[in-house]
Amino acid sequence: MKFLKWTNWSIGTRLVWIGLVPVVLLFCALVPFTYMVRLAEVRAEVVERGKVVATAVAESSEYSLITGNFAELERMSKGFLKTDSSIRLIRVLDNQQREVFRIAAETPPDSSIPVAKSAILRQAPTVDDFGATGEPHVTGPMVGHASQFKPTVIGQAQVSMSAVDVLAVQKKRLYQQTAIALLALAASILIAMILSNTLKRPLATIIGAVNGIRAGRFDTDIAVTSGGEIGDLQASIKEMSISLNESKQSLERKVEERTFALEQSRNEAVKANYEKRKLIQKVNTAVEDERKSISIEIHDQLNATLIAAKLNSERIIHLAQQGPSATASSEIAARAQTIMNLTLELYENARIIVRRLRPEVLDMLGLRGAIEEMIYTYNASHPCCQFEFKENGDCSKLDGGLSITIFRLIQEGLSNVVKHANATQAYVTLKVDETTETVRLTVLDNGIGCNVSHEAEGIGLIGMKERIYPYNGTFQFDSQPGEGTKITICLPLLHERHDDPHP
Template identity: 35%
Template sequence: MKWRFWQSWGIAARLLAVAVLPASLMFIAVTGTLYVTAQGDVHRDVAERGRLIATALSQSSQYGLVSGNVDYLRTTLHQVLHADPSIVCISISNVQHRVMASECQTRPSTQSSVYDMPVRIESLPDTDQFELPSSTGVQPRTYTALRTVGHVRVTVSATPIFEARRHALMVACALVLGAAIASCLIGMWLAGRLRQTLGSVMGALRSIRTGHFDVNLEADRPGELGELQRTILQMADTLDAARHELEQQVISRTKELQDAVKRIQQADAEKRRLITHSNARVEEDRRRVALDIHDHLGAALISVRLEAAALVAKAQASGDDDTAKGARRIAATAESLYASTRDIVKSLRPEVIDTLGLAGAVEEMVRGYDKVHPHCRFAFSEDLGLTEIPGDLAMPAYRVAQEALNNIVKHADATQVSVHLGLSQDQQQMSIEIKDNGKGFDTSTSNQSGLGLIGMRERVAAVGGELCISSPRGQGTTIYVTLPLAIDHTS
């Protein structure tokens, strides 16, 4: 198990631990040392006292044992027992280990130690049998023997001695506890001062983190904390200056970007005006060319066809079959050229827009595609509330739909195509939605390379509209165009 719970502690908890834990550990260590030392002293005192009492009794009871004076022995034991409360029991026995006298305390006792001591007396002295001649000048040696006449057994308990010393031990522990409490209080006071300083430092750092660099710290403190506070103040000043410089750069760059955006918007507006103007000029040129073709070439072809018809009638009347046959060919050629001329006029300037409006012109165009391409079905629908579209908006919408249908016929390989003209709920925008079930295409590449799509986007952007193309690979294509019904010609 990894003891990392302290890593989640705050500054206050850590400072409190620093202030209290050392003093608490010191109190426990000193108290434990005093207790162990007191116990050791008591046990040594008990051992010395037991041996001393046993020795004294063994010497004082020698002649009582020899003479058999039991009363003397009992009186001696009684006096010794009542003189020292640490003695639990005393007994004197003869050499045959028969108890001659015994005295014991009535209270129970624990931690008792037993000390045995033999009672010995001196026997008569003996002279060495091998005496040396007197001429040698050496005195003969004599030997004194000790004879055991009994035994003294002393049972001593350490409890009374320890109880006697308990008061002194408690006083010492109280002094140590007081010193520990004083150390804790001093440590807590110092930790509080340190926490106050660190709290101000943390508050300054939080202000700097939130972007407020105007911090107040006492920079005149000595030591590491003062250096830390001075460093934070310098950092705050540096960051404030850097922020001010960055703000100035941002303001400058923002102004440059705004100017660039304005220039781009002006260029875009100018581009739209140019596109609108060029489209209008192109449509006007197409209209003029279409009128010229219709009025001049169409009229000439009608005249040729009438002259050929008259020539056919005249040749038939005169019986000239060859001339009649040639006149019929001329009439057929003139009719074919006249039909081609009408198709060219329609492509240059769809007259149905002027007669049927946008919806009718688009429906007529869809019907024409449906006739020309039998492998693909074209369908048209419109909202019932679709109003008359202005001419300057109808022509771009018609051209966008025409270009979209041309692209579908050329590239989509579709079998179903639908064209829908719609109107927004506020009747401020019209929409054109063209769907097919073809193979689709990659819009990210085709938007850049397809001239038809670029032309569509330019036409739509010129009148302030939007064009959106969705074409998942293999799932067909959807072209959605929104056009404002009120065109701002000044933008």
């Protein structure tokens, strides 16, 4: 079926068919037409010959029909049968349509050829010129003129013909003509194939060159081997190949130059990015160190001062209780109590500031203990939400800076849960994977969620991303309205080695 789709044929096949189809159609139309014309001509010729023979027999049968002497007619009829093989039967009928003479050939007549008929006319009075012995009569000279005589029909001559022999001769001629036509057809096919090959070879070369150019081989060389349109096409493709090859080389040079420039820019960007991360890390470290220093100062100096004020207030109260005036003693005691309450309030505020500046629980209990203490505090202060913590791996091996970062990230994540999620359950998962050298932190809640594509990032999420950036970590925020929120953070354990652009 694929062959029947002429659109899939090759050029050579199309050229062969272009030369072959008209010749074959002409042959198929001409041979039957010639045969039918010859057959009609033969039949017409046989019918005409039958009419001629019937006329000749009728003209020769007048005397025989009148006298009953058919010897001469028989000799003539045999001569007709001998000289013309298409005559099958000669009959003579009287005016009563009775057969009075008959002579036939060995083969029967052809029923498809109509019987030729000719009337036998009586042209003059009957004179018997021959006797019974076949000798002619001798008469005297005719005196006077005979009266006029009107011809009358006295019988009919019939001749039956056959076209078999004539058709056999014509068929032989037709076979000879058909053989000659077949030879001409074979010669036409051969010439068409030769011409198609002479056109197919340069086209195959052109197609190969075009395929090479399409495959990227722009240096493909094609020779101009033909003239006319094919030669013009070969020359055009050759010029196109040279032009494309030059354009390719020029483009490759530009790409190399641009790639080199991009690599330089990339190296500079990577170096600048690395330096930016190191700077942010140093800034965060400096901030944490400063917080630690401030918390120590507050703890060592401010708290000590407040404790001293508290002790002095207690001493004032004690002295006031021993004084002579009850009113003065009461006022002294009241003022001292006020001073003591203020110092206690300042002391608690100082402890809160110290914990915010530097989580002292992280130094005392480590990262895991500090997170558990944070979870305990949130559960105690927010009984409407259940907070849970799960650790996978050993987080005690994390360095101080990474531990503080993780602690702050959890602190900010839980703060967002309390402020925005309206959740009843929250889960914190910390996984330390030494195989991949990563720390994965997950904060999950079942709160109201939000539409990430419509909600703008808050300060809390921005702060979390800023803490992750120096470590070259990843941050993923997933949330859907009514389906809660999930924050996934991945940090490298050995971030300094991975960040260094010059290992």
